Amino acid sequence: MQTIQAIPALQDNYIWMIKHAQRKQAIVVDPGCATAVLEALNTQELTLTDILITHHHLDHTAGIQSLLQHFPNANLYTPFPDNESINPRQQQVQEEHHLSFWDQALSLKVMAVPGHTLDHIAFVNDQLLFCGDTLFSSGCGRLFEGSYQQLFESLQRLAQLPRETAVFCTHEYTRANLAFAMTVEPTNKAIQEKQSWVDERLKNKQPSLPSSINNELDTNPFLRTNHPDVISAASDYTGTTLQHPVEVFKALRQWKDHFLPK
Template identity: 45%
Template structure:
């Protein structure tokens, strides 16, 4: 299958996973035009997957439905998504046009956030980013950490397809937290090279995120030491490590 990151807005990605026959699953189309353009290049819309209710992830669906009235849309249980769609949640499986995606509940960024994992890809919206994670608009640190742990337990060769191009900014913060991490330094250099050539820095491999992403490394001693230095004491547990790490990132300025 062929994966394409379609740029939208300033830094969003709409993901397109295309089967050999042209059938394409589109993920989080906040804008319709990139999908309409992709369709002219042979990506035939089979269905749309939505990870959460924010407009930059769902705002293009109505226009796509005007073009393809029977387009299947799969979305989380959330009354803020004002669309006719099939509601899915934890334990469900999306099956459409030869695609199969088990659904994972990953609350934290929003209370109803879901992710789709299948065909070697993880479509995780704004829960997990390369070298970072989403802000907690509606969830608690314990919820978000549990969600990230669920994603971290997926196969290491999973391709992480997140909703935004945030890798360079995340890398600067991650290097402040974990400055001696050689794998992180390599990933930062790789990302800088990609962006210098106007290439997306994602998808990344989950194996790389496990080595480099401080929000998946709340158990690691360098991350714990960095948080202890901020707290002036040893953190009580990984939830406190994560909570302080997220608080630090929220106010971070390079």
């Protein structure tokens, strides 16, 4: 049986640990901190077998070397080449690569989702999406390397996944993202309901994640660039009449970059 655990790390990161109870083994996604992962592994007497990396930012990769020192037989899957000889078991993976774990008990496909960074990938199947910093709960990642067009297209690809797909992003940004979403769509009842739910979760020191594709389609302005209310709000922000969804997305992303929740 497989379960997924959120390991809080750094200021607001989540490192996702996929566990196989019978095998006493685990896979971790984006270990930006080794200490928190090692503590979870040791407490539960788990062996780390695989590390999945969505992009090269340090808060997603800083724990790799320490984890490999403790588990030298672990496989490492990254979107970037091994330029520093991190591990002879490192594999660079790209679009359409398929990964299988535990005798095919878990299978994940690699999807290229550039924008936040040019090398950004996601790991996905029909039930699970590990999307790093591309899609957030009711938000999306900032542009560090890619273009607005690239990030827009990446998000549109994710939006086409089955609605029941669970979304495992890597930062606890949901409350701030909802404040922005509410500013864009103040009459959106789904956003209002999600705000109340998230406030209760965080009050009880529980993650607001995972989300779902279905929920994101209802509450995430960056996936709602065709909605009249979102188009109107983005047009008001720019002082121009926006027509193309990419223009709406660009306006929203620039607006969010300077947005301060009240």
